Amino acid sequence: MSATGLTRTPAARAREASRVLAALDGPARNAALQAVAGALERRASEVLAANAEDVAGAEGRPPAIVDRLRLDPGRVAGIAAGVLAIADLPDPIGAVLRDFTLENGIRIRKLRVPLGVVLVVFEARPNVAVDAAALCLKSGNACVLRGSRLAARTNAVLVEIVRDSLQASGIPADAVVPVGGGHDALDELLADPATADVVIPRGGEELKKRLLRDSRIPVLAAAGGNCHVYVDASADARDAVAIALNAKTQRPGVCNAAETLLVHRDRPELREEICAALRAAGVELLEGEEAWETEFLDLRMAVRTVDSLDEAIEHVNRYGTGHSEAIVTSDYAAAARFANEVDAAAVYVNASTRFTDGGEYGMGAEIGISTSRLHARGPIGLEELTTTKYVAWGDGQIRG
Amino acid sequence: MSATGLTRTPAARAREASRVLAALDGPARNAALQAVAGALERRASEVLAANAEDVAGAEGRPPAIVDRLRLDPGRVAGIAAGVLAIADLPDPIGAVLRDFTLENGIRIRKLRVPLGVVLVVFEARPNVAVDAAALCLKSGNACVLRGSRLAARTNAVLVEIVRDSLQASGIPADAVVPVGGGHDALDELLADPATADVVIPRGGEELKKRLLRDSRIPVLAAAGGNCHVYVDASADARDAVAIALNAKTQRPGVCNAAETLLVHRDRPELREEICAALRAAGVELLEGEEAWETEFLDLRMAVRTVDSLDEAIEHVNRYGTGHSEAIVTSDYAAAARFANEVDAAAVYVNASTRFTDGGEYGMGAEIGISTSRLHARGPIGLEELTTTKYVAWGDGQIRG
Numbered sequence: 001m002s003a004t005g006l007t008r009t010p011a012a013r014a015r016e017a018s019r020v021l022a023a024l025d026g027p028a029r030n031a032a033l034q035a036v037a038g039a040l041e042r043r044a045s046e047v048l049a050a051n052a053e054d055v056a057g058a059e060g061r062p063p064a065i066v067d068r069l070r071l072d073p074g075r076v077a078g079i080a081a082g083v084l085a086i087a088d089l090p091d092p093i094g095a096v097l098r099d100f101t102l103e104n105g106i107r108i109r110k111l112r113v114p115l116g117v118v119l120v121v122f123e124a125r126p127n128v129a130v131d132a133a134a135l136c137l138k139s140g141n142a143c144v145l146r147g148s149r150l151a152a153r154t155n156a157v158l159v160e161i162v163r164d165s166l167q168a169s170g171i172p173a174d175a176v177v178p179v180g181g182g183h184d185a186l187d188e189l190l191a192d193p194a195t196a197d198v199v200i201p202r203g204g205e206e207l208k209k210r211l212l213r214d215s216r217i218p219v220l221a222a223a224g225g226n227c228h229v230y231v232d233a234s235a236d237a238r239d240a241v242a243i244a245l246n247a248k249t250q251r252p253g254v255c256n257a258a259e260t261l262l263v264h265r266d267r268p269e270l271r272e273e274i275c276a277a278l279r280a281a282g283v284e285l286l287e288g289e290e291a292w293e294t295e296f297l298d299l300r301m302a303v304r305t306v307d308s309l310d311e312a313i314e315h316v317n318r319y320g321t322g323h324s325e326a327i328v329t330s331d332y333a334a335a336a337r338f339a340n341e342v343d344a345a346a347v348y349v350n351a352s353t354r355f356t357d358g359g360e361y362g363m364g365a366e367i368g369i370s371t372s373r374l375h376a377r378g379p380i381g382l383e384e385l386t387t388t389k390y391v392a393w394g395d396g397q398i399r400g
Numbered sequence: 401m402s403a404t405g406l407t408r409t410p411a412a413r414a415r416e417a418s419r420v421l422a423a424l425d426g427p428a429r430n431a432a433l434q435a436v437a438g439a440l441e442r443r444a445s446e447v448l449a450a451n452a453e454d455v456a457g458a459e460g461r462p463p464a465i466v467d468r469l470r471l472d473p474g475r476v477a478g479i480a481a482g483v484l485a486i487a488d489l490p491d492p493i494g495a496v497l498r499d500f501t502l503e504n505g506i507r508i509r510k511l512r513v514p515l516g517v518v519l520v521v522f523e524a525r526p527n528v529a530v531d532a533a534a535l536c537l538k539s540g541n542a543c544v545l546r547g548s549r550l551a552a553r554t555n556a557v558l559v560e561i562v563r564d565s566l567q568a569s570g571i572p573a574d575a576v577v578p579v580g581g582g583h584d585a586l587d588e589l590l591a592d593p594a595t596a597d598v599v600i601p602r603g604g605e606e607l608k609k610r611l612l613r614d615s616r617i618p619v620l621a622a623a624g625g626n627c628h629v630y631v632d633a634s635a636d637a638r639d640a641v642a643i644a645l646n647a648k649t650q651r652p653g654v655c656n657a658a659e660t661l662l663v664h665r666d667r668p669e670l671r672e673e674i675c676a677a678l679r680a681a682g683v684e685l686l687e688g689e690e691a692w693e694t695e696f697l698d699l700r701m702a703v704r705t706v707d708s709l710d711e712a713i714e715h716v717n718r719y720g721t722g723h724s725e726a727i728v729t730s731d732y733a734a735a736a737r738f739a740n741e742v743d744a745a746a747v748y749v750n751a752s753t754r755f756t757d758g759g760e761y762g763m764g765a766e767i768g769i770s771t772s773r774l775h776a777r778g779p780i781g782l783e784e785l786t787t788t789k790y791v792a793w794g795d796g797q798i799r800g
Contacts, residue, residue: 023740100762106751108761115773116743193612197773212593218618218774239796246798317419339791340423343516351506351794360799361508361790362500373515373597373787374618375775387773390761391739394751396639398646399760 010144010177011195014117017174018142022114024171026091029137033087035165036134040080043161047076050153051126058150064253068125069151079127079158082365086134089364092382093140106394112386114140119189119196119217120367121146123203126154132202133162133176135367139385142175144196146186190215197387200380202368205295205321222368222380225255225323226295227353230312230338232329233264237273239350240328244274246352247326249281253297255369256324256356260292260302261285262312271305292319309334313341320344322371324353345371345378410544410577411595414517417574418542422514424571426491429537433487435565436534440480443561447476450553451526458550464653468525469551479527479558482765486534489764492782493540506794512786514540519589519596519617520767521546523603526554532602533562533576535767539785542575544596546586590615597787600780602768605695605721622768622780625655625723626695627753630712630738632729633664637673639750640728644674646752647726649681653697655769656724656756660692660702661685662712671705692719709734713741720744722771724753745771745778 021029040047051071058066098110118141120132129145136143147155155178163173179189189195190211199217201207205224212219229247231240247258261278263271275285284300291302292315306312316325326348327338335349346356356378358366363381370376376384421429440447451471458466498510518541522528529545536543547555556578563573579589589595590611599617601607605624612619629647631640647658661678663671675685684700691702692715706712716725726748727738735749746756756778758766763781770776776784 019741102755102760106748106755110778213616216613218772220774236796242796242798250799335793341419344789346790346792348506348792349794351792351797352799354799355502355506355792355797356790360502372618374620377787378510378790387777389744390746390756390778392746392748392751392755393735394749396636396642397751397755398642399650399752399754 010179011117011189011192013174014142014144014177014196015194017172017177018114018116020172021137021140021142021175022116024140026093028169028171029091029140030087032166032169032171033083033134033137035169036130036137036162037080037083037087039161039165040076040083040130040158043157044073044076047071047154047157047161048073050157054151054153061150065150069154071126071154075127079130082127082131083134086131086138086365089138089382092138092386097388102397104397106392106397108390108392110388110390112383113389115385115387116197117142117144117195118385119144119146119199121186121199121201121203121207121211123148123207126151126158128202129155129158130162131365132200132367133159135365135382135385137166137175139382141385142177144177144179144189146179146189152180187214190217193217198375200367218375219372220370220375220380220384221372222370224295224321225257225369225371226260226293226319226321227256227258227324227326228260228262228316228320229258229326229328229353230262230306230316231264231267231270231274232309232312232327232331232334233266234331234334235264235267235270235328236330236350237270240270241274241277243326243328243350243352245277245281247354248278248283248301249299250352250354252299254354256353257297258301258326258353259295260304260319262304262306262315264309264312265305265307268305271303275303295321309337313338316342316344323369324348324356326351326353345369410579411517411589411592413574414542414544414577414596415594417572417577418514418516420572421537421540421542421575422516424540426493428569428571429491429540430487432566432569432571433483433534433537435569436530436562437480437483437487439561439565440476440483440530440558443557444473444476447471447554447557447561448473450557454551454553461550465550469554471526471554475527479530482527482531483534486531486538486765489538489782492538492786497788502797504797506792506797508790508792510788510790512783513789515785515787516597517542517544517595518785519544519546519599521586521599521601521603521607521611523548523607526551526558528602529555529558530562531765532767533559535765535782535785537575539782541785542577544577544579544589546579546589552580587614590617593617598775600767618775619772620770620775620780620784621772622770624695624721625657625769625771626660626693626719626721627656627658627724627726628660628662628716628720629658629726629728629753630662630706630716631664631667631670631674632709632712632727632731632734633666634731634734635664635667635670635728636730636750637670640670641674641677643726643728643750643752645677645681647754648678648683648701649699650752650754652699654754656753657697658701658726658753659695660704660719662704662706662715664709664712665705665707668705671703675703695721709737713738716742716744723769724748724756726751726753745769
């Protein structure tokens with residue numbers, strides 16, 4: 001029984017809507033996104049009223065959580081602007097990835113098509129509901145949205161606005177289906193491969209692990225990053241300080257922020273200089289196995305001296321989550337080895353880990369950063385929300 | 401405890417070897433493949449002796465099974481030639497998929513890199529052991545091979561030849577790790593996400609379903625195809641007969657062979673003509689729900705009259721497995737709707753379903769045809785056995 005009281009499951013409703021969506025052209029999908037943005041602006045007061053209730057209900061929670069939850073008129077306008085920015089991105093659907101003709105004359109094109117139904121499971125921040133819906137709509141996918149209970153009222157109003165706008169645009173409202181309920185309800189969704197073609201967890205490492213363990217729907221893991229900055233024997237001191245500081249402190253709560261500093265044993269003075277700069281920026285430094293394993297997401301950082309480039313690479317491949325890893329070096333061979341041998345979505349030579357981002361990479365908005373190896377690795381933008389189809393045009397060819 | 405008596409698990413041994421493999425250049429991987437092909441030729445008599453034992457052990461099994469199992473000198477030479485053909489394919493590793501420079505001067509390349517460790521679970525046909533190992537080696541991946549018990553002796557010798565050749569080429573033998581044991585042993589492998597980065601079932605629908613149900617390793621489903629030929633109201637009669645006949649009978653036991661014939665109700669005479677041709681070719685025709693659901697893989701075929709193109713599309717999307725689907729029509733709008741609305745890896749207009757094949761598609765050898773939507777859809781060739789890595793070269797850039 002779905003939350004809306006209909007007898008068909010949320011998944012079945014989204015699946016049916018996905019077939020309609022897949023048949024729409026780009027301008028129709030963009031028009032719907034423009035309608036969503038307009039409605040968000042017009043109905044901002046409804047969003048803010050619901051959000052005030054959620055914020056009141058979150059009393060006593062850590063300030064960082066409440067802050068992520070709280071909307072104001074500027075943030076709502078920002079959400080609407082984000083939808084318009086997504087509408088303005090190039091249409092990923094229908095792109096021809098290969099075009100070849102067999103000797104017998106059959107012409108085959110490999111086309112980009114929507115995935116179908118995308119399940120997004122996200123924590124706290126309410127803008128994710130709209131971002132995810134907009135990215136899915138733009139890429140021709142229906143979506144099932146499962147937000148956190150903390151933001152339930154805000155999410156409900158946001159999704160209602162999206163669904164009303166779709167209906168007004170002649171698109172089935174069920175292209176975006178909210179699902180609520182407790183942990184059991186999520187388990188039920190995850191247990192049925194028919195729920196969606198992919199599930200994307202957008203939240204912390206625990207959420208990712210839970211989905212990887214429990215889901216029978218393929219998981220595109222967009223979650224935590226235990227990222228490293230390795231300062232090699234030959235590192236430029238100024239670059240090393242600037243990159244370590246930026247990677248840790250520019251925005252400590254995000255997945256591409258660095259969590260561990262590794263320094264080559266030949267540079268004890270540089271280690272001291274970097275640590276002093278980090279401490280001056282309010283960073284608490286920790287040592288030992290437990291620290292190496294931790295994604296702090298705050299102003300704490302692990303630090304370790306390594307004997308060699310090999311030990312650095314080994315450390316990163318052992319403790320890292322395959323997200324974003326940086327080396328600071330002036331030795332080309334060391335840079336090349338780190339780039340080749342570190343196993344991660346993104347590897348940086350003499351640059352901050354903080355650049356791993358759909359916007360920075362010219363892909364527009366993203367639904368997260370994938371640390372999965374299959375399907376998409378790195379920012380999950382519009383193209384990563386598609387699959388392909390070979391379409392062959394013949395005139396009677398048979399196989400000999 | 402692994403089959404070889406070592407205390408490390410097969411997966412751990414393959415993982416370690418995969419790091420060595422990933423660091424090899426293309427010529428080194430090709431040299432190893434050439435060594436494998438040479439050893440297969442030299443040691444053909446060992447393979448044939450082991451195979452004779454497997455064939456003797458399979459006494460009483462259906463002749464088709466025994467035939468798939470049986471090798472002769474020509475088939476062994478064919479397996480060796482297949483390895484050389486894989487060595488000759490372009491190197492998929494290191495290809496630059498994107499190359500862009502941020503405004504701040506960081507140059508970022510999106511590179512093709514190996515997936516890591518590939519688990520292949522396959523039934524009967526012993527050539528698959530070598531094909532799969534060769535495709536994985538060529539794409540820089542280690543592999544864990546799990547064959548059927550029926551071919552255990554043949555597979556053991558084939559894998560030993562591959563491993564000996566690797567070692568002789570200076571590559572860790574554990575780049576190819578065989579695993580045996582009963583169903584429990586397979587369950588154990590599938591329960592641990594660390595076993596491999598992807599598991600590819602190569603066999604029937606049952607094997608695929610079992611892996612999709614039981615595996616905590618991501619599954620790239622390369623299994624059965626319930627494929628259709630739809631003869632539209634406007635079909636050319638000669639094309640319709642030829643395509644239906646070819647799709648069903650040219651090689652009935654393969655996944656891209658057609659299993660159901662759908663004919664528009666306006667063409668009863670054409671339905672009769674096609675059915676007569678099929679019967680003359682020894683095809684038994686069946687009607688009804690159960691037949692529509694069945695992948696016969698032999699000279700049986702379901703047949704149904706549909707009221708409209710819509711009903712044909714609905715039938716295909718309901719009973720199909722998303723593999724290869726064909727329409728015969730002279731109506732452009734009908735062709736376009738079928739191509740757009742049928743949800744499958746490959747859709748054919750006026751051509752046989754039998755063309756879905758890595759070789760036909762210019763991709764070289766394949767490890768199967770994926771009906772998954774994530775990562776790879778259609779033939780799984782070398783590129784589909786890779787993932788990507790962003791490598792960024794900077795000179796001290798930090799994020800503002």
